[in-house]
Amino acid sequence: MSDTPPMSPQDALVAVMVACSASDQNMRTAELVAIQRMVNHMPVFATYDQDRIRRISQIVFDLFEEEDGLDALFGLIREALPERLNETAYALACDVVTADGKHNEVELRMLEEVREELKVDRLHAAAIEWGARVRHMKP
Numbered sequence: 001m002s003d004t005p006p007m008s009p010q011d012a013l014v015a016v017m018v019a020c021s022a023s024d025q026n027m028r029t030a031e032l033v034a035i036q037r038m039v040n041h042m043p044v045f046a047t048y049d050q051d052r053i054r055r056i057s058q059i060v061f062d063l064f065e066e067e068d069g070l071d072a073l074f075g076l077i078r079e080a081l082p083e084r085l086n087e088t089a090y091a092l093a094c095d096v097v098t099a100d101g102k103h104n105e106v107e108l109r110m111l112e113e114v115r116e117e118l119k120v121d122r123l124h125a126a127a128i129e130w131g132a133r134v135r136h137m138k139p
Helices: 009-022 029-041 052-065 069-080 083-098 105-117 122-135
Strands: none
Touching: 009 029, 009 052, 009 069, 009 083, 009 105, 029 052, 029 083, 052 069, 069 105, 083 105, 083 122, 105 122
């Protein structure tokens, strides 16, 4: 990993989304589409090179294979992500996890880990979670 250039803030956001989607070892199509849609349309990604998504995803997958990989991943994310984007990262993670209309315990634990690692206030997190839930509610 030492030859990997530092992550940009946008790379860190992508890494959070990919990590949440891959946390249960089952990246669903709806989750992948959600990641692509957010990268395509959100202002924070306006200048982002979308070709980096695959590279950042591979970094996440490689770290998931290592014993302390999750800690290393959060270290990279915290290093690259300005504090003002921590809630954005959590909101993107929530949108990815709820994109397929269901969550499992592993995904919910991963969201909790993201919330704690990025020090997202619990009340703010509850509002972000509620927003994601209502955006992805089925008729």
